[in-house]
Amino acid sequence: MAFAPRLLLPSRCPPPASSPARHGGRTAPELSGPTPRVVVVTSGKGGVGKTTTTANLAASLARLSLSAVAVDADAGLRNLDLLLGLENRVHLTAADVLAGDCRLDQALVRHRALHDLQLLCLSKPRSKLPLAFGSKTLTWVADALRRAANPPAFILIDCPAGVDAGFVTAIAPAEEAVLVTTPDITALRDADRVAGLLECDGIKDIKIIVNRVRPDLVKGEDMMSALDVQEMLGLPLLGVVPEDAEVIRSTNRGVPLVLNDPPTPAGLALEQATWRLVERDAMTAVMVEEQERPKKKAGFFSFFGG
Amino acid sequence: MAPASVAVSLSFRVVPPRPCRRRARWPRPIRASSDGSGVANGDRKVGALEGRVGDLRAVVASVPPAVAAIKKNIGLNFIAGFCLGITLLAAVARQVIIRIHERDNKGSVADLIRRGQLKSGQRGIAKPRVYDDPFNNPLVKIDEDTSTAQVFGKEYRLAPIRLTKEQQAMHQKRRSRTYQWKRPTVFLKEGDSLPPDVDPDTVRWIPVNHPFAAASTEVDEETAKQNVYQKDGVPSRVKAEHEALQTRLEASNNVNKFSSSQRNMQLSDRQLRLSSNESSGSRQNSLSGTVKNQNGQPTLESEKRSPDNNSQSKSLEEQ
Numbered sequence A: 001m002a003f004a005p006r007l008l009l010p011s012r013c014p015p016p017a018s019s020p021a022r023h024g025g026r027t028a029p030e031l032s033g034p035t036p037r038v039v040v041v042t043s044g045k046g047g048v049g050k051t052t053t054t055a056n057l058a059a060s061l062a063r064l065s066l067s068a069v070a071v072d073a074d075a076g077l078r079n080l081d082l083l084l085g086l087e088n089r090v091h092l093t094a095a096d097v098l099a100g101d102c103r104l105d106q107a108l109v110r111h112r113a114l115h116d117l118q119l120l121c122l123s124k125p126r127s128k129l130p131l132a133f134g135s136k137t138l139t140w141v142a143d144a145l146r147r148a149a150n151p152p153a154f155i156l157i158d159c160p161a162g163v164d165a166g167f168v169t170a171i172a173p174a175e176e177a178v179l180v181t182t183p184d185i186t187a188l189r190d191a192d193r194v195a196g197l198l199e200c201d202g203i204k205d206i207k208i209i210v211n212r213v214r215p216d217l218v219k220g221e222d223m224m225s226a227l228d229v230q231e232m233l234g235l236p237l238l239g240v241v242p243e244d245a246e247v248i249r250s251t252n253r254g255v256p257l258v259l260n261d262p263p264t265p266a267g268l269a270l271e272q273a274t275w276r277l278v279e280r281d282a283m284t285a286v287m288v289e290e291q292e293r294p295k296k297k298a299g300f301f302s303f304f305g306g
Numbered sequence B: 001m002a003p004a005s006v007a008v009s010l011s012f013r014v015v016p017p018r019p020c021r022r023r024a025r026w027p028r029p030i031r032a033s034s035d036g037s038g039v040a041n042g043d044r045k046v047g048a049l050e051g052r053v054g055d056l057r058a059v060v061a062s063v064p065p066a067v068a069a070i071k072k073n074i075g076l077n078f079i080a081g082f083c084l085g086i087t088l089l090a091a092v093a094r095q096v097i098i099r100i101h102e103r104d105n106k107g108s109v110a111d112l113i114r115r116g117q118l119k120s121g122q123r124g125i126a127k128p129r130v131y132d133d134p135f136n137n138p139l140v141k142i143d144e145d146t147s148t149a150q151v152f153g154k155e156y157r158l159a160p161i162r163l164t165k166e167q168q169a170m171h172q173k174r175r176s177r178t179y180q181w182k183r184p185t186v187f188l189k190e191g192d193s194l195p196p197d198v199d200p201d202t203v204r205w206i207p208v209n210h211p212f213a214a215a216s217t218e219v220d221e222e223t224a225k226q227n228v229y230q231k232d233g234v235p236s237r238v239k240a241e242h243e244a245l246q247t248r249l250e251a252s253n254n255v256n257k258f259s260s261s262q263r264n265m266q267l268s269d270r271q272l273r274l275s276s277n278e279s280s281g282s283r284q285n286s287l288s289g290t291v292k293n294q295n296g297q298p299t300l301e302s303e304k305r306s307p308d309n310n311s312q313s314k315s316l317e318e319q
C-alpha cells in the first residue's frame, strides 16, 4: 500500500533493463505552473503529520534545487524548526517583520546544508501576533516573496490544527493545498470539512496524503486503504506514506527523512509525493500488499553490500 | 554492553574448570578461597579434609544456579562456553560493523546536527548527492506488465485508482452544500464592538488568550504592510529608534557643550586651555553629527555601514 508509480503510461517506462545495477530514471521532476507556488499543508485534525510532511516536502524540493520557503504558521505550537534542525537559529520571525524590527529577508533562516531551503516562523512561542492585521501577514509575506529579487519556487505553509484563526491565516495566501490525513474516520471527517472550507475559499487544487498507513493492517482489513480514503474524500492522491519508525528518529535528529541515505519507506514515499507535487501529478495506482514472498536474502546482502 | 558480555562468557569458560580440577589435587586454594576456618584446620586429618570438601560442595551447590550448572556438567560446559564465546564474539563483531556502517552514513551527522552543534557545513547531507528517481531505483521496481511493484524487497500488487472526474465533482458539490463558509478577513477580540465599516460575516472573534491576540499594536496596518514589503535598508522601527537616539544624543551633547562652556569660564587659564581642547574635540564630534543630520541623510551613512540591528545600536553606543 505504500507506494505507487507516478504514472503508468508506457512512455514513462523505465529504460531497457540492460544495466540493472544502474537505474536510468530521470534526475528531476519537471516544474509545472508559474512560481512561486503557494501550497498550504493542512489537515484539520492535529498530529496527523502536517509538520512532518511540510519539512520533508520542503527538504526534498530543496534537494531538487527548487528553492522553497517553509512557513511555520503554527503560531502557538511551532515545531517545523525542530524538524528541520533550525531551532537554534530562529531569532527573528514574521511578527518582528511586521513590527519593523527586521526585514523579511532577515527573518528567513537559510538551511546550512540545503541552500535552497529557508524557514520563516510566524511568531515566537510566547509572543503574540497583532490581531488587527494578523490574518493578512502571510498574504503580504507571500506577495513580498513573489516580488523578491530571487523568488522561491515554492512557499509551503505548515498549517496549525483546527479551523480557527491560525487556519484562516495559513490558508489565506495559498493557491493549492496538501491535505494530510490518517486512515481513520476521525481524521477523515476533519479532512472532509477542511476540504470543504478550502473549496469555499476558492482553493480547488487539493490533493491528499494518506499518512501512517500500515499495509499489514490494511491487508487484514483492520485499516482503511488509501483507496478507501480516496473514495470517502473524492480527492486525488498525492502520496501514501507508511507508518515508519524512522519518522520519529528523523524528527529527533532534526534531519528530514527524505535526506536519509539509504532511503526509508516513508522517506521514499514523501519523495515521490514531492515529485508529484512539482509536476502537478497524482497517483494512478496504489500498492496493495498481497502475496508474501520472503525476500530476506536481498535485505541481508544489502547490509554487507553497503 | 557487548564487551561486558564477552568478559562474562570468558569467565564462564575459563574460570570454572580450574577449581574443579584443582580440587582433587590441591585442596589449599579451595580452602583459602572458600572457608576461613579451613585455613586453621589445614594440616589435620585427611578424613576431615574429605568432610570439608563435602561441605564445600554443599556450599557450592547452594550458591547461584549458574555455578551449580557449571559444577554439574563440566565437560560439556567447556564446549558450550566456547561456542557461546564464539557466538558473542560474532555478535560483537557484527555490532561493530553496524556501528561503523552507521557512522559512515548518517549517525554522527545526526548527532552533530542535533541541537545545532554542527557548524562546519553539515557533512553528511552537505555532500552532493545524485538524485535518485524515487519511482525507479534499486529499491523500487515497478513491473507494469504484471501490475506488480517490488519495494524494499517486498512485492505489492498495483491497484489502479478508481476515482473519476465525475465522482470528484460530485464530492465537491456535496461539500459545497454541507459546508458554507466565508473566510474571515477581520480578526476582532472577543468582547470588542464591531466597527461600523466591517461586515459581520467577515469577522473572526478571537479569544483573549489566543496567540494572535496581541495586547496592543504599535504599528498601524499600512506600516506593517510596508515593513513586510521592505526589500533593503534599515527596518522601520530600528530606524525610528536610531533617529530618536540620535536626537537625544544631540540634545545631550548640546547640554554638555553648554555646561562645559559655563564651567570653562570659572576655571583657571591652564585648566581652561586643557578643557577647551577636550570640549572642542567633543564639539567636533557633535558637529559632525549635526552636519550629517542636516544633510538630510541622518542615518543613511550608518545604514550602509551596518544594516543590522545589533551593530547599529552598538555603533550608537560607541558614539
Ligand SMILES: Nc1ncnc2c1ncn2[C@@H]1O[C@H](COP(=O)(O)OP(=O)(O)OP(=O)(O)O)[C@@H](O)[C@H]1O
Pocket (backbone or CB within 6 Å): A043, A045, A046, A047, A048, A049, A050, A051, A052, A053, A074, A077, A159, A160, A161, A211, A212, A213, A241, A242, A243, A244, A245, A247, A248, A251, A266
Ligand atoms: N509516517 C509516520 N510514521 C510514524 N510516525 C509518524 C508518521 N508521520 C508522523 N508521525 C509522528 O506523528 C507525530 C505528529 O506528527 P506531526 O508533528 O508532523 O503532526 P502535525 O499534524 O504537524 O501535528 P500538529 O497538529 O500538532 O501540528 C510525530 O511524533 C511524528 O513523529
Ligand SMILES: [Mg+2]
Pocket (backbone or CB within 6 Å): A050, A051, A052, A074, A079, A158
Ligand atoms: Mg505541526
